[in-house]
Amino acid sequence: MTTRIKHLYVHVPFCNAICFYCDFAHQVYKNDLVDKWLNKLSQEIHNECKDLYETIYIGGGTPSCLSCDQLEKLLKLISPFSKNFLEYTVEVNPESIDIDKIKLLKQYGVNRISMGIQSSDDNILKSLNRHHSFADARNKIRLLQDNGFNNISVDLMYSLPGQSIEILQKSLEDICDLNVPHISIYSLTIEENTVFGKKGYKPLDEDTEADMYDLIRSYLKEKGYINYEVSNFAKRGYESKHNLAYWNYEDFLGVSVGASSKIGNRRYTNTRILNKYLENISNKDEDLILDKDDLKFEHIMMSLRTIYGLDIQRFNDLYKTDFINEFKDIIEGNKLLEIKDNHLICKDLALLNSVLLGFLP
Numbered sequence: 001m002t003t004r005i006k007h008l009y010v011h012v013p014f015c016n017a018i019c020f021y022c023d024f025a026h027q028v029y030k031n032d033l034v035d036k037w038l039n040k041l042s043q044e045i046h047n048e049c050k051d052l053y054e055t056i057y058i059g060g061g062t063p064s065c066l067s068c069d070q071l072e073k074l075l076k077l078i079s080p081f082s083k084n085f086l087e088y089t090v091e092v093n094p095e096s097i098d099i100d101k102i103k104l105l106k107q108y109g110v111n112r113i114s115m116g117i118q119s120s121d122d123n124i125l126k127s128l129n130r131h132h133s134f135a136d137a138r139n140k141i142r143l144l145q146d147n148g149f150n151n152i153s154v155d156l157m158y159s160l161p162g163q164s165i166e167i168l169q170k171s172l173e174d175i176c177d178l179n180v181p182h183i184s185i186y187s188l189t190i191e192e193n194t195v196f197g198k199k200g201y202k203p204l205d206e207d208t209e210a211d212m213y214d215l216i217r218s219y220l221k222e223k224g225y226i227n228y229e230v231s232n233f234a235k236r237g238y239e240s241k242h243n244l245a246y247w248n249y250e251d252f253l254g255v256s257v258g259a260s261s262k263i264g265n266r267r268y269t270n271t272r273i274l275n276k277y278l279e280n281i282s283n284k285d286e287d288l289i290l291d292k293d294d295l296k297f298e299h300i301m302m303s304l305r306t307i308y309g310l311d312i313q314r315f316n317d318l319y320k321t322d323f324i325n326e327f328k329d330i331i332e333g334n335k336l337l338e339i340k341d342n343h344l345i346c347k348d349l350a351l352l353n354s355v356l357l358g359f360l361p
């Protein structure tokens with residue numbers, strides 16, 4: 001029996017320029033390369049997509065860096081599977097989204113936009129190799145809102161080189177003034193393969209990072225955002241349905257370069273190298289069968305990231321177990337854990353990592 005997969009992720013592996021901190025699977029936009037990629041993606045979608053998805057997420061990379069024709073081709077490829085969705089998100093960047101692309105997204109039913117802004121400080125934006133100013137971002141958010149997109153998420157970063165608490169505070173104020181209902185905010189991690197990594201940049205010290213996280217949580221709470229996941233904040237009703245599926249450890253299909261899928265006990269990731277993908281769409285970087293202990297731990301780890309916690313009944317049904325009995329000692333021995341409405345909840349998301357250690361198989 002095949003189970004229905006409800007969530008689809010599509011990765012667009014192109015950007016107009018590469019940000020100095022970024023380690024995603026991507027390359028600088030080249031018109032002919034995008035056309036080749038679209039042809040291969042069409043094959044992969046034809047082979048792999050079988051369901052009508054409840055959530056669809058086109059991420060990247062930068063989907064909005066495609067030309068209008070290429071973006072329309074991509075949306076058309078997905079349209080047979082987007083007839084019954086609850087949420088359809090496309091990631092955009094301020095410098096490449098324009099009125100024609102906004103109209104196209106609307107026409108194909110996209111109902112949620114995620115815009116990478118990262119900071120409202122133009123010097124910080126330059127130091128990250130972002131090719132837009134904060135004024136550009138604000139104008140594009142307004143353009144989206146004027147054209148009927150109200151469900152907008154903004155990405156921000158903290159713990160950046162040169163970013164003081166005051167600069168971060170100003171970014172939070174500026175973003176809240178945009179009146180967007182969802183904010184994702186991640187601390188900088190310096191990966192070896194990035195420009196920051198190669199230049200030997202070091203992250204800010206742990207105390208400053210912790211102070212910044214405290215500021216983010218308290219400021220956004222005051223502004224009416226719920227910190228529903230470690231790094232995600234939303235006005236009530238605007239939580240990301242697609243990302244909640246990941247955190248609830250549901251199955252999902254990912255297509256294109258570098259995209260991961262989890263289907264039952266199998267998790268696999270397509271090759272991150274565009275040329276290998278163009279040679280053969282079946283090339284994989286990882287293809288694993290997870291055993292029951294791995295599945296259980298990952299399920300707990302993902303579910304505890306949100307304030308909704310782990311659905312104990314669903315866990316019991318999936319793994320034919322009695323969760324409370326199996327993890328009795330850990331649950332009773334940790335004051336940060338509580339059971340509410342048959343869900344296990346971590347009471348302080350800032351301390352989640354220490355809680356998870358107890359569940360390691």
Ligand code: SF4
Pocket residue numbers: 014015017018019022023024026060061062093116
């Ligand atoms: S952060 Fe976004 S825009 Fe910048 S290089 Fe990475 S994927 Fe591209």
